[in-house]
Amino acid sequence: MIAMKKNIILFVILLAVMQLQAQPDLKVDALRVEGLQEPLGIDRGNPRFSWKITSAGRNVHQRSYRILVASSPDKLARKSGDIWDSGVVPADQSLDVLYAGKPLASFKKYYWTVEVKSNHGGAVWSRPATWSMGLRDPALWKASWIGINGHRKEDQVDSVFTRLSARYLRKEATLSKPVKRATAYIAGLGLYELYVNGKKAGNAVLAPTTAEYDKRVVYNAIDITAQLKQGRNALGVILGNGRYFMMRNYQGKPDPLTGIPQANYGYPCLLVQVQVEYTDGSTAQIVSDQQWKVTDNGPVIANSEYDGEDYDARKNLNGWAMPGYADQSWKTPDIMPTPAPVVEAQPNEPIVVKQKLTPVALHRTASGSWILDMGQNMVGWVAIRVKGKAGDTVTLRFSEKLKTKDSLYTDNLRNARATDNYVIGGNGWENWEPRFTYHGFRYVEVKGLQYVPDASQFTGKIVYDDIATTGWFSSSDSTMNAVFRNAYWTIRGNYRGMPTDCPQRDERTGWLGDRVMSSYGESFVFDNARLYAKWLQDIADAQLENGSIPDIVPSFWKRYADNVTYPSAFILIPDMLRRQYGDQESFRRFYPAMRKWMAYMWNTYNEQDLVLKDNYGDWCVPPESLDLIWSKDSTRVTEGGLLASAYFYHCSRLMENYARLLHNETDVQYFSGIADRVKSAFNKRYYNPQKQQYANNTITANLLPLSFGMVPENDRAVLFTRIVDKLKTADNHVTTGIIGGMWMMRGLSDNGRTDLALQLATNTTYPSWGYMVGQGATTIWELWNGDAANPMMNSGNHQMLLGDLLVWYYEYLAGIKTDQKLTGFKKVVMRPEFPAGLKQVSAYLDSRYGKIASAWKKQDGQISWTVTIPPNTTAALDIPGNAATIRESGKLIAGQQTFTTSRVSDTVTRVEIGSGTYQFTVANP
Ligand code: BGC
Numbered sequence: 001m002i003a004m005k006k007n008i009i010l011f012v013i014l015l016a017v018m019q020l021q022a023q024p025d026l027k028v029d030a031l032r033v034e035g036l037q038e039p040l041g042i043d044r045g046n047p048r049f050s051w052k053i054t055s056a057g058r059n060v061h062q063r064s065y066r067i068l069v070a071s072s073p074d075k076l077a078r079k080s081g082d083i084w085d086s087g088v089v090p091a092d093q094s095l096d097v098l099y100a101g102k103p104l105a106s107f108k109k110y111y112w113t114v115e116v117k118s119n120h121g122g123a124v125w126s127r128p129a130t131w132s133m134g135l136r137d138p139a140l141w142k143a144s145w146i147g148i149n150g151h152r153k154e155d156q157v158d159s160v161f162t163r164l165s166a167r168y169l170r171k172e173a174t175l176s177k178p179v180k181r182a183t184a185y186i187a188g189l190g191l192y193e194l195y196v197n198g199k200k201a202g203n204a205v206l207a208p209t210t211a212e213y214d215k216r217v218v219y220n221a222i223d224i225t226a227q228l229k230q231g232r233n234a235l236g237v238i239l240g241n242g243r244y245f246m247m248r249n250y251q252g253k254p255d256p257l258t259g260i261p262q263a264n265y266g267y268p269c270l271l272v273q274v275q276v277e278y279t280d281g282s283t284a285q286i287v288s289d290q291q292w293k294v295t296d297n298g299p300v301i302a303n304s305e306y307d308g309e310d311y312d313a314r315k316n317l318n319g320w321a322m323p324g325y326a327d328q329s330w331k332t333p334d335i336m337p338t339p340a341p342v343v344e345a346q347p348n349e350p351i352v353v354k355q356k357l358t359p360v361a362l363h364r365t366a367s368g369s370w371i372l373d374m375g376q377n378m379v380g381w382v383a384i385r386v387k388g389k390a391g392d393t394v395t396l397r398f399s400e401k402l403k404t405k406d407s408l409y410t411d412n413l414r415n416a417r418a419t420d421n422y423v424i425g426g427n428g429w430e431n432w433e434p435r436f437t438y439h440g441f442r443y444v445e446v447k448g449l450q451y452v453p454d455a456s457q458f459t460g461k462i463v464y465d466d467i468a469t470t471g472w473f474s475s476s477d478s479t480m481n482a483v484f485r486n487a488y489w490t491i492r493g494n495y496r497g498m499p500t501d502c503p504q505r506d507e508r509t510g511w512l513g514d515r516v517m518s519s520y521g522e523s524f525v526f527d528n529a530r531l532y533a534k535w536l537q538d539i540a541d542a543q544l545e546n547g548s549i550p551d552i553v554p555s556f557w558k559r560y561a562d563n564v565t566y567p568s569a570f571i572l573i574p575d576m577l578r579r580q581y582g583d584q585e586s587f588r589r590f591y592p593a594m595r596k597w598m599a600y601m602w603n604t605y606n607e608q609d610l611v612l613k614d615n616y617g618d619w620c621v622p623p624e625s626l627d628l629i630w631s632k633d634s635t636r637v638t639e640g641g642l643l644a645s646a647y648f649y650h651c652s653r654l655m656e657n658y659a660r661l662l663h664n665e666t667d668v669q670y671f672s673g674i675a676d677r678v679k680s681a682f683n684k685r686y687y688n689p690q691k692q693q694y695a696n697n698t699i700t701a702n703l704l705p706l707s708f709g710m711v712p713e714n715d716r717a718v719l720f721t722r723i724v725d726k727l728k729t730a731d732n733h734v735t736t737g738i739i740g741g742m743w744m745m746r747g748l749s750d751n752g753r754t755d756l757a758l759q760l761a762t763n764t765t766y767p768s769w770g771y772m773v774g775q776g777a778t779t780i781w782e783l784w785n786g787d788a789a790n791p792m793m794n795s796g797n798h799q800m801l802l803g804d805l806l807v808w809y810y811e812y813l814a815g816i817k818t819d820q821k822l823t824g825f826k827k828v829v830m831r832p833e834f835p836a837g838l839k840q841v842s843a844y845l846d847s848r849y850g851k852i853a854s855a856w857k858k859q860d861g862q863i864s865w866t867v868t869i870p871p872n873t874t875a876a877l878d879i880p881g882n883a884a885t886i887r888e889s890g891k892l893i894a895g896q897q898t899f900t901t902s903r904v905s906d907t908v909t910r911v912e913i914g915s916g917t918y919q920f921t922v923a924n925p
Helices: 073-077 478-493 518-522 529-542 569-581 586-605 640-661 665-686 699-708 713-729 744-750 754-762 769-774 805-814
Strands: 010-012 027-034 048-054 062-070 109-118 123-125 129-132 167-175 179-189 191-196 216-223 231-240 269-278 283-287 293-295 300-304 308-312 342-345 351-357 361-364 370-386 393-399 401-404 407-409 419-423 430-432 439-447 458-465 471-475 827-830 840-847 850-859 862-869 874-880 900-903 908-913 916-923
Touching (some): 048 062, 048 109, 073 109, 179 231, 231 269, 351 370, 370 419, 393 407, 401 439, 407 439, 458 478, 471 478, 478 754, 478 805, 518 569, 518 805, 640 665, 665 699, 744 754, 754 805, 908 916
Parallel strands (some): 827 874
Antiparallel strands (some): 062 109, 167 293, 179 216, 361 370, 370 430, 370 458, 393 419, 471 840
């Protein structure tokens, strides 16, 4: 069944065709079951059901729902919910309805549908959907972890460039009867590919997702029904290193900061269990054990995510994953140490090939090699079609930039070799692509071809998490559009089952500080809910017994620096998920761990009511000289203690709010008590009431307390003028690093200076996002001066400098923002700014309820604004003008029943609407 294909989470996009008299176009679709990924077999096995209602009608909302879950399609067709019948529930809830039926059994497939009644009368059933359960009880695993617990002498494990050949494992099994359903539950560390009777199973690449491997590893569920047959079958698995077997041997060195040894988890290992259901209802299993065979003498002779993959086609193991292959020379696998106490279903989307690019140009260098230009800084690899003599090597090297026309600029890769080698087998045209590496690049140098190649022989494969693009933004300003596009490419290039800092150099890790705010901006463009919820689990897993959490998660580098700003991601991201997706689960689930970190920081580092621990400062402020990475100019740099304590204050208030949502009065008091103390100590220490400025008066120093509500009420206005003055001295260019940048754009608009925010957004001179565009960037850089700084830390594909830019694009320019109480866009708050200098803005967001769109343009002295709101939501629009002057579809709204209006101010009217598309026009003020 297609719906079961990848994972236990199912994405079932269905279109219901039922008709309804009163609202003939009403449909219920996009059913989704979530939550099955919870730790297996323990107390968290209950799925949550969501559905989307579509209708072009106005004011459509759900009156009631009824969910049926059945054990067979027939029963569901007869509308018998033998597993669960929720009954008619008179509620408008259409997201995350918690399962409350009979206990769900491991391996079972279930069938469900939902009936929705709307306020327009009648009832619509969705088309049936399915999901399947995984292993709910660890005791159900009959498979063993197998592999080779060692390495060949050709491998290198104690040099910087660790190399290991891939392991090939195989097993044949006879299935005695016709197969009705077969699922492979598989965890292969660091990376695996599963083959069934010679064909790759599933479409995931670089699977499974990363995890805090010594705490938890994940398995994928792959439907292999169509690939298995009665009779003799073969399973084959290739194991690569991924992040499990060290990509670098840190020479046994501990992390310089903390003394904790750097991560290496072990040699690659495999756990696989195939559950077969025969047509007669009986079952069979195929499990990994010492009945399998293994070799490390296959064609993948080396693999590393940093350095690339080496493949020798002369060593191809033809037919190795087919029945009947002669594997006498293969070995019996070792039983491997169990990696982690928890093995659970992967909760986030798999990585897949999302797009393909053909080079836009290719040219021959003086030395005879070829340089391909992909036309875009992309992340993934290049599939090649080549021919040559057996034993000739084709080498591909990757870089983001060129040094000269004929040479790659690889200085900023540090020691990542980013090189793939393919040794030709010598059988005519050969197709190859790597499987256990990826690169961040725009240019590729190809060496070793004895002929003039054609661009069509190279395919750039863009790989990242299989999550939907949910939004797009455009405006009358071409710089802003180009920046948006670059942001889009940067974000997608840095989703790798964890949000990474960069995709190209010897780093590619999940730095918490980089995502504190940009995770929020990203959520307008990508459905990143499951990725970030999963990352929170990784963070919780990486937490030390004492409460400390690291700056990099999964903690492949052990950076437990105990600063505030970076780990604060653990406190802020649950709030992003709550607001943007209506996720009521994450903050609840991780609250104990979040609380533990807060208490640890407070109890360990509190100095006179302040937590001053900082490590990175306002990372990456534009420096005084273009070749610098870090500014040495004390007037640009904000004191670390100020950043730490302001963030600790903000985190305390968030915790107070979570505690309130959890009805935990004691903790509400605890965190509000901390927040009050921090605030007063902060103002005592950093605020200069004479000068009316914080610390050394940098924008960040003033902006954080202003954004967090720490500034004495009467001083807010004047403090804001400090920010404006400081901006002026920078000729209205950014002066902030990533910490200040998280609040910058909104800070300006919230204080009435959208004009200045717009200037920052549209600047094209250094330092600005537009400057990067002007230099030919197709992604966002790590440094404002990425064109000139030391390559030691200068990635061309880093999203952290985006700060709150995308949030500002969406919430302030397009006016697409969720209500704070009716979260997840159940109610949309639409208050666009219409700044002089912008003629037009258009954006959409495919929210969990459906598509929200906002498009305004100024023309002939008028603003026309078209708005779409999905069924089962409402919106409050702030429109310039008074009710008597606003028209919708040409008619004055005054007196029309569809609209509830209220006065916001002399110049602004609030208009409340239900679902549908509306076209407002008002005079341009
Ligand atoms: C990473 C950053 C990170 C920083 C902190 C860099 O090497 O790429 O994104 O925030 O280190 O030190």
